[in-house]
Amino acid sequence: MLKTLVRSIRTALLPVGALLLFLVLWEVLVRTLKVPRYILPAFSSVLQSLGTNLPALLKHTLVTAEETLCGFAISVLLGIPLAVVVAFSKFMRKTVYPAAVTLEMVPKIAFAPIFVVWLGFQFASKMVVVFLVCFFPILINAVFGFLSLEENLQRFSQSTGASPLRVFWKIRFPAALPEIFVGLKGAAINATVGATIAEWVGGNAGLGYAITSATGMFQTDLALASILVLTAVGLAMYGLVVILEARVLHWHISQRQGEI
Amino acid sequence: MTPAGALVFFGLWEAIVDLLKVPSYMVPSPSSIFVQLARKLPYLLRNLWVTGYESYGGFLLAAVIGVPLSLLIAFSPFMRKTFYPGVVALQLVPKIALAPLFITWFGFGMVPKILITFLVCFFPILLNCLLGFASLSKEVTYFARTTTAGGLRTFFLIRLPAALPQIFVGFRWAAVNATVGATVGEWVGGDAGLGYYLQIQTGELHMDIAFATIFVLALLGLSQYYLVRFLERRFIPWHVSQRSNGAAKAF
Numbered sequence: 001m002l003k004t005l006v007r008s009i010r011t012a013l014l015p016v017g018a019l020l021l022f023l024v025l026w027e028v029l030v031r032t033l034k035v036p037r038y039i040l041p042a043f044s045s046v047l048q049s050l051g052t053n054l055p056a057l058l059k060h061t062l063v064t065a066e067e068t069l070c071g072f073a074i075s076v077l078l079g080i081p082l083a084v085v086v087a088f089s090k091f092m093r094k095t096v097y098p099a100a101v102t103l104e105m106v107p108k109i110a111f112a113p114i115f116v117v118w119l120g121f122q123f124a125s126k127m128v129v130v131f132l133v134c135f136f137p138i139l140i141n142a143v144f145g146f147l148s149l150e151e152n153l154q155r156f157s158q159s160t161g162a163s164p165l166r167v168f169w170k171i172r173f174p175a176a177l178p179e180i181f182v183g184l185k186g187a188a189i190n191a192t193v194g195a196t197i198a199e200w201v202g203g204n205a206g207l208g209y210a211i212t213s214a215t216g217m218f219q220t221d222l223a224l225a226s227i228l229v230l231t232a233v234g235l236a237m238y239g240l241v242v243i244l245e246a247r248v249l250h251w252h253i254s255q256r257q258g259e260i
Numbered sequence: 261m262t263p264a265g266a267l268v269f270f271g272l273w274e275a276i277v278d279l280l281k282v283p284s285y286m287v288p289s290p291s292s293i294f295v296q297l298a299r300k301l302p303y304l305l306r307n308l309w310v311t312g313y314e315s316y317g318g319f320l321l322a323a324v325i326g327v328p329l330s331l332l333i334a335f336s337p338f339m340r341k342t343f344y345p346g347v348v349a350l351q352l353v354p355k356i357a358l359a360p361l362f363i364t365w366f367g368f369g370m371v372p373k374i375l376i377t378f379l380v381c382f383f384p385i386l387l388n389c390l391l392g393f394a395s396l397s398k399e400v401t402y403f404a405r406t407t408t409a410g411g412l413r414t415f416f417l418i419r420l421p422a423a424l425p426q427i428f429v430g431f432r433w434a435a436v437n438a439t440v441g442a443t444v445g446e447w448v449g450g451d452a453g454l455g456y457y458l459q460i461q462t463g464e465l466h467m468d469i470a471f472a473t474i475f476v477l478a479l480l481g482l483s484q485y486y487l488v489r490f491l492e493r494r495f496i497p498w499h500v501s502q503r504s505n506g507a508a509k510a511f
Contacts, residue, residue, distance in 0.1 A: 014338075015345040039365065095265045105485045106478040107440045110455075113447075113462035114470060118286070193354045197444055200360075201459070208357070212448065215360035227357045234354050 038218035050225035056210075057229050063206040065233055067123060067195040071130025072187060072237070079135050080180065083142030084168075097143060104136040109197055116202035126198040126206070133194035134187035141183025145176030178252050181245045188241045192234040207233065288468035297472040303457065304476050310453040312480055314370055314442040318377020319434055319484065326382050327427070330389030344390065351387055355379045356444055363449035373445035373453070380441040381434035388430025392423030425499045428492040435488045439481040454480070 023043050029035070030042040037045070050057070086092045086100075112129045119125035149172055157167045199208030207230045214223035270290045276282070277289040284292060297304070333339045333347070358379065362372040396419060404414045446455030454477045461469040 011341070012345075014342040018342045018346060099265060099269075102482075105436055105482055107436075107443060107481045109440050110443055110458065110474045110477050113459055114467065114474075117462050117465065117467070189352055189354075193356055196354060196357055197447070200444070200447060211357060212360050215364050218364070220361065220364065223361060227361075230357050231353045235352055238352050 038220050041221035041224065045221045046224045046228070049219075049221040050228060053222055053225060057207070057226060060205060060207045060210045060226070061229055061233060063123075064192070064195050064199070064208065064230070067126040067130055067198070067206065068191045068233065068237060070123075071127045071194065072134050072191045074127070075131045075134035075138055075187060076184070079138035079183075080142050083139050083146060083180075086139070086143050087146035093143075100136060100139055100143075104140055108132045108136070109194065112198050112201045115198070121202045121204055126195050126203065129198035130191050130194040133190040137186035137190065138180075138183040141186070142176065142180045145179025145183075146172060148179070149175050177249055181241065181249065184241045185238065185245075188237045189234065191237055192230060196230060285465040285467055288471055292468045293471045293475065296466075296468045297475060300469055300472060304454070304473065307452060307454045307457045307473075308476055308480060310370070311439070311442050311446070311455065311477070314373040314445065314453065315377055315438040315480060315484065317370075317374045318379075318441060319381050319438040321374065321378045322381035322385050322434055323431065325378075326385035326430075327389055330386050330393060333386075334390050334393035340394075347383065347386055347390065351383050355383070356441065359445055359448045362445070368449050368451055373442050373450065376445040377438050377441035380437040384433035384437065385427075385430040388433070389423065389427050392426030392430075393419065395426070396422050421496075424496050428488065428496065431488045432485065432492075435484040436481065438484055439477060443477060 026043050030040055041049075082096075086096050109129065109132075111132065112125075115125040115128050119128060153171060153175060157171045160167075162170070195206065196208035196211070199206040200212055203209045207226050210226040211223050211230070214220070214226060274290050277287055288296075333343050356376065356379075359372075359376050362375055366372040366375065400418060400422060404418050407414075409417065442453065443455035443458075446453040447459055450456040454473055458470055458473040458477070461467075461473060
């Protein structure tokens, strides 16, 4: 127990040291070179700005978090069932799947201005953009997971004489889960980015809006503070998926290995 | 997308828009988008040049800096212990959020867009190169040692080819990100390029021109992706990912 603690502290020492060095260098360079505040504020004034603007930033955080979570949830609820249909219907696999793979390569975020025109400046247009950037990674990875069942497992499931539904729940779905989580993780990273960009294109609230309105007034410290909060939201989303993965997939090899 | 599927999709779209008389400022019909694509072609091409320059430029910059840096990190234990966790953590950070700051720092020209594109391309490239160089299988490493080949020779004949498939995963990912970076950079502050043109046209409710712009933008993104795929096929025709006919996977 103590040994593992010591070891984990030792492995964390260098990266944490590098981060601290970076922050100290930032602070010192900005102060000694007298960099103007609107170009790059010292790290301490970013933290200060974070403290003084906390209530406003929290309000913006709630807006962005709501867009992100709703868009993500809808893309999970639509993406995974659709993946099941695509994986098990030959027709869908030949029509929908190639289209989805092509669309995955298209910059979907380009549709953001159009959704703002269609759905207005409020919640709905952002949620749809988040949905769009989350949906395809989830769909494509889930289809891939359902399709790539190991042959020996496939043969085994046939030999048991279990009904297709039972095979699905007991074998295919669990076997596809690791790949599904790859998609969920990718989508979790995309989600906050989608929400932020949608707020830039047309919005009056949220962390993305906070960033642009702060840079517009040359309050670079506030902009960096907002980016800090946004990063925390993104990491929280990702962390949620990782925790869920660890709970659901504790039996899988990716969860049992210590490192990559 | 299969040609037949595309034909059915656009046919249905045209029919629904025509039958329900959907106003063109809401949803334009494919035919009107096509007409605008032809009519506005000079403008679209001029803006395509700008966005293409930003998008390919940022991508190249990311490759030129990312690959050598990954070598440095992969082959120095100190660098690996120090920077690898940071790189992995930064992969999760929404880097595009820095776009407005880049506009403040570098103005409205092409430079901030190229830098934003660089930023969204750099991390996938760096991370996948690292993964490729770090995960050489044990057997191959031992074999390399038995041949008594020099470090450089081992690198070019064994390590680099073994890492290439993973490196190309990073390039593909970066190629998809590149146009997004350039477009978003133009939205945040720009006076030229397809992203800028798109925003102007949606602002004036010219949805047919907007869709035509998105079409060109999508072509730009696909061109970059397929260029990487083409190079991949040239460089690693021997790898299993190039030979299998199984389910196509985006990443």
